[in-house]
Amino acid sequence: MMKVTVWGSRGSVASAGPDTIRYGGNTVCVQIDGPDGSVLILDAGTGIRRAGLALPGDGRPVHVLLTHLHMDHIQGLGFFPPLFEPGREVHVWGPPSNTQDLRARLTRYLSPPLFPVRIRDLTSHVELHDVPNEPWAVGGFTITAAGIVHPGPTVGYRIETSGARIAYMPDHEPILGGPIATGEWLSGYVLARDVDVLIHDGQYTDEEYRHRVGWGHSSIAHAVQLADVARARELVLIHHDPNHADGLIADLVAAARASRREGTVRGASEGMVLKA
Numbered sequence: 038m039m040k041v042t043v044w045g046s047r048g049s050v051a052s053a054g055p056d057t058i059r060y061g062g063n064t065v066c067v068q069i070d071g072p073d074g075s076v077l078i079l080d081a082g083t084g085i086r087r088a089g090l091a092l093p094g095d096g097r098p099v100h101v102l103l104t105h106l107h108m109d110h111i112q113g114l115g116f117f118p119p120l121f122e123p124g125r126e127v128h129v130w131g132p133p134s135n136t137q138d139l140r141a142r143l144t145r146y147l148s149p150p151l152f153p154v155r156i157r158d159l160t161s162h163v164e165l166h167d168v169p170n171e172p173w174a175v176g177g178f179t180i181t182a183a184g185i186v187h188p189g190p191t192v193g194y195r196i197e198t199s200g201a202r203i204a205y206m207p208d209h210e211p212i213l214g215g216p217i218a219t220g221e222w223l224s225g226y227v228l229a230r231d232v233d234v235l236i237h238d239g240q241y242t243d244e245e246y247r248h249r250v251g252w253g254h255s256s257i258a259h260a261v262q263l264a265d266v267a268r269a270r271e272l273v274l275i276h277h278d279p280n281h282a283d284g285l286i287a288d289l290v291a292a293a294r295a296s297r298r299e300g301t302v303r304g305a306s307e308g309m310v311l312k313a
């Protein structure tokens with residue numbers, strides 16, 4: 038059993054306002070709690086601030102898994118309370134790059150002039166890791182990372198405990214990898230196969246996608262196709278477009294649910310909790 042909590046569901050840029058109250062305006066951050074009390078934080082968008090405040094102050098190590106380093110996925114990191122707890126162990130995992138290690142890339146944001154504090158000056162104990170090529174264990178979780186189609190080094194994650202499987206790919210343009218029906222050759226398929234919950238990019242309508250091919254995101258229809266091909270039981274659409282108001286997202290989610298061959302669809306909203 039895993040518990041999924043959505044702390045940020047928005048893509049691209051935080052978009053607080055009267056039109057985004059239901060689904061939320063904070064950028065992507067999702068927390069996974071395992072049966073043994075282990076916690077994973079997926080991405081460090083602006084939603085991570087509240088995730089950090091809600092974490093138990095039990096001094097356990099915290100693991101933050103970054104899919105990639107676009108700003109909407111790291112901007113909240115400097116406002117994550119465990120980073121400022123003396124001695125707290127914080128592990129940050131992210132995709133490897135051919136040019137610079139994770140520390141060098143993250144430091145471009147977490148240093149002056151963009152941010153007043155440097156990672157090396159934090160009193161917590163921060164460790165940065167490139168994600169391994171093979172599945173690895175964190176607490177009671179088995180985690181698999183795999184590269185997926187998106188501009189720059191980007192991974193998706195598959196997280197398993199005994200009896201439950203979740204996949205997380207908030208930024209993903211699977212259609213560029215070939216026809217989605219091709220199954221196992223498809224970008225993201227190995228992560229999404231037979232999961233209980235697939236948390237996936239659903240940024241665009243079909244019409245919007247036609248004008249944004251190559252921008253790195255899915256149409257909602259592509260997300261549904263991938264969920265069907267991979268036999269994901271529940272599809273949770275995330276990375277909502279900042280210009281999509283609550284009413285539009287609700288309509289798009291309802292249409293997506295009606296179009297699934299099997300399984301359900303939900304729209305990720307801030308504060309949403311679901312079980313896998």
Ligand SMILES: [Zn+2]
Pocket residue numbers: 048049107109110207208276
């Ligand atoms: Zn993003």
Ligand SMILES: [Zn+2]
Pocket residue numbers: 105107187208253
């Ligand atoms: Zn991105």
